[in-house]
Amino acid sequence: MSRPAVARIRLDAFRHNYRLAKKLHGGSALAVIKANAYGHGAVQCARAIADEADGFAVAAIEEALILRAAGITAPILLLEGFFESAELPEIEANNLWIVVHHLWQVEALMAARLYSPLTVWLKMDSGMHRVGLAPEVYRQAYERLKQHPNVAHIVLMSHFARADEPGSNYTVRQIQAFQTAIAGISAPVSLTNSAGVLGWPGAYADWARPGIMLYGANPFAGQAGSFGMSVDERLRPVMQLESALISVRTLPAGEALGYGGIFVAEQPTRVGVVACGYADGYPRVAPMGTAVAVDGKLTRVIGRVSMDMLTVDLTDLPAANPGSRVELWGDQVPVSEIAERAGTIAYELLCNVKRVRFEYTDISTEE
Structure with missing residues (x-):
């Protein structure tokens, strides 16, 4: 016998929620499974959708290597990018994608000696004011990376600060700031987190990055407005x-x-x-x-x-x-x-x- 406290993780519900995110958003979707899949078990959750996921997103290389060791071969994006240039050879060896959010990372990537070019998600600060390149330097960074042999593909991205607040127009302002900064650039785009997928169709683009909704939790809980009215009915608690x-x-x-x-x-x-x-x-x-x-x-x-x-x-x-x-x-x-x-x-x-x-x-x- 053992203590009766148990967390029952229903992987079919996780799969349902991922499919819902893709259906609502369209295009491709990275399943965000950082922090051990928000406490649910990253390896188990990744394996549950390995045959259909467009890719996964984790915080840092340590989390990605656990997935690679478990046999996950799909693309894995490092949301915090790399913390020092010494990580780049291991990132290359494990075929990982990286977020680049600071000019020092741009310089380090261009100075690295790599055998295979990397996929870069170039992050702009559109109003979160946490990490991300300023709009005035974003286009220049894109052009430099686009022409460099260490870079294979670039996805343009930003992150919403208040998408879980239906009554706020801050997300609209972020979308507008991002669109202004990338005007004329032809590259895939990623803007939406879970709240973006569920409540901001105007932000839909090539890639979504659903997180909390994959685990069946409502990102609009406690918020007034219409966005969250049917969320609990569509999502399945994992x-x-x-x-x-x-x-x-x-x-x-x-x-x-x-x-x-x-x-x-x-x-x-x-x-x-x-x-x-x-x-x-x-x-x-x-x-x-x-x-x-x-x-x-x-x-x-x-x-x-x-x-x-x-x-x-x-x-x-x-x-x-x-x-x-x-x-x-x-x-x-x-x-x-x-x-x-x-x-x-x-x-x-x-x-x-x-x-x-x-x-x-x-x-x-x-x-």
Whole structure:
């Protein structure tokens, strides 16, 4: 026997979400599987769509080499590019694509001694103001790289800062800034992240870079507007974070529960203890009232989440007992809702899942 906390990763749902991204956007799509596929398992997710993915995107070479060692042969883009020129021979040897976002990278690439030219995704800062070449030097960098023997192909790219805010016109401004900077250049283009794919058809181009939507999380969660209205219906949650009740007791009226005694029973309250806590990745700051499902019925978290356990209200669930299945997030309880209650985003919650067992299923279906 083992501790009941488990993350069930449904690879068929991952495949469905990738296909949805491609269908909505058109063209080609890199599946973003950085950070161990947002906590889901990069190798397993890559293998699930290896026969149909146009390519993958990771943060850096370390993540790419894990995929290559696992037999993934599709293109892999390094979203942060290279950190020093000494990486370039290994990038070349493993046939990796690179983002170039700074002038020092342009110079380093042109100075490198390579046997085979590389595919470069040239990144412009259209308003994110994190990394990317300034618009006024972007065209010159493109022309220099285009003519250099170390460069085989160039994709023009930028990244949205506020595409998950339907009410903001900032994305429109970014699109316009990018289009102005590349006017007259004939090369493939990539602009859209998940929010771009789902909500900004005006940004569709040759390549999409879906990330969080591949894992079934809504990038518009908590935002007003129409973009996110049907997102949860179209996406399929990939991770089902589950555990079980390990104890049930009745707390008398007036008694406090757990660390800090932040919950005090106003009436006799049936309390269930779940084998899952913040050491497993469930947010410690999830407030009382956060949704949880026990044996398929919704109830709420009460008391403070601790390292290994959390407590739930079973007063209206008389049939729940030790061993009852508990869904922390998944089909009934969207991870985006938990994130919103905890004051964070689904990305962070998914990336933080650890210590629990990971079980992978893949029900192949034709779509």
